[in-house]
Amino acid sequence: MLTKARLYTDWRNIPPEAHGCAAALGNFDGVHLGHAHLVNAVYAARPDLPRAVVTFEPHPRELFRPQDPPFRLTLPDERLAALEALGVRHVFQIPFDPAFAELTAGQFVREVLHEALHLKHVGCGPDFAFGHRRGGNVAFLGEQALALGIGCTQVPALADATGPYSSSRVRMLLQDGYPERAAAELGRAWAIRGEVQHGDKRGRLLGFPTANIPLGRHLEPARGVYAVTVRLPGGQSAFGVANIGRRPTIDDGQESRLEVHLFDFEGDLYGQTLSVALHALLRGEQRFDGLDALKAQIARDAEQARHMLAATLS
Structure with missing residues (x-):
């Protein structure tokens, strides 16, 4: 123990x-x-x-x-x-x-x-x-x-073979979009831990409610969509898909944030502290021609994340 x-x-x-x-x-x-x-x-x-x-x-x-x-x-x-x-x-x-x-x-x-x-x-x-x-x-x-x-x-x-293990090397891997390689150097998946805050509820309107967590003092990794696992306050875990970036399709682009959608989860997470572990970058940040195109892409991202996590972590 x-x-x-x-x-x-x-x-x-x-x-x-x-x-x-x-x-x-x-x-x-x-x-x-x-x-x-x-x-x-x-x-x-x-x-x-x-x-x-x-x-x-x-x-x-x-x-x-x-x-x-x-x-x-x-x-x-x-x-x-x-x-x-x-x-x-x-x-x-x-x-x-x-x-x-x-x-x-x-x-x-x-x-x-x-x-x-x-x-x-x-x-x-x-x-x-x-x-x-x-x-x-x-x-x-x-x-x-x-x-x-x-x-x-x-x-x-x-x-x-590439030199000493270092925090700088891990940072570079994350900023270059290789969370799986960063995980190999950490001995575990890299995670962002933070308190869920109220957002603009846009994800809920798109059919994919998200928990919004400020990056705060954390390093900002490569912007885009990630397959993630989420550790909840009670210790249980959930699979999910997350976006890190400035939401160029619907936002003013002023603040980068972490938004995570938990699969098959219902509940109020506001004010709760979550730990979101990044496993793979599915695609980079991009702008879409309207909310319908964005919604369709989020559905594809979620399906891809489900399959990837099930294959590698189940």
């Missing part, structure tokens, strides 16, 4: 029962196979200690470059679930704000990892950098940790 991970968002007040862990350090955006390799390597180094992760929220890039388009693969809830699936018991999610960003590399090791989190072992990938203006590297971490009696493991990056 999977042990539920505990989340801590105040690094200054960690309860004693969470002390003494072996923790992997990083942003863990996406929690891809490279991240899983890191977590497992740290656990292998100290299997006698509770498995933990030290991560940051928001992603430092969101603080330092707020003008960038949204790029996140996983927001906190989805990231926590993915880490939990790896057997992580404690997730120390440090608020990355301007004050925290001013901590020197030495302060981070001493005040955060040692004095606040009471870690006994840490591990990171070869490119991990930390502290004010990224002043600390892996060698510095090892030296400082050793001086404080903390073990340290540098974990080589997991790679395949």
Whole structure:
């Protein structure tokens, strides 16, 4: 049975029962196979200690470059679930704000990892950098940790024939329209988790009612129509078809959104949190000559999605 991970968002007040862990350090955006390799390597180094992760929220890039388009693969809830699936018991999610960003590399090791989190072992990938203006590297971490009696493991990056696994590589696959290839690098289908909001009810008028979920801080993948599975709040799953884009046939094109139609489902989902996993891009975004043409195409999309999901996931 999977042990539920505990989340801590105040690094200054960690309860004693969470002390003494072996923790992997990083942003863990996406929690891809490279991240899983890191977590497992740290656990292998100290299997006698509770498995933990030290991560940051928001992603430092969101603080330092707020003008960038949204790029996140996983927001906190989805990231926590993915880490939990790896057997992580404690997730120390440090608020990355301007004050925290001013901590020197030495302060981070001493005040955060040692004095606040009471870690006994840490591990990171070869490119991990930390502290004010990224002043600390892996060698510095090892030296400082050793001086404080903390073990340290540098974990080589997991790679395949095309290079190291990375969040950037997964983002590129999604933006290029290859969710199935992104899934191979993540170890699971990529999902957008969000709260269902009221839309313009246009899908219902077309015969395909949809749950509308803002992309928010999520990366926007290739625009178009996807075969999806949807995890509902109660834990049950449903097949569906989803559109990601600006709806050029009927909308003003100002906001990209996720609209998902669940097959054989009846119920009120407004205000509920859904997790929508993308399995295949069926077609790119396109404009149709009127609502009748759009309705006919949606019917074809839904049928194609049903067959594809039944063949690959049933």
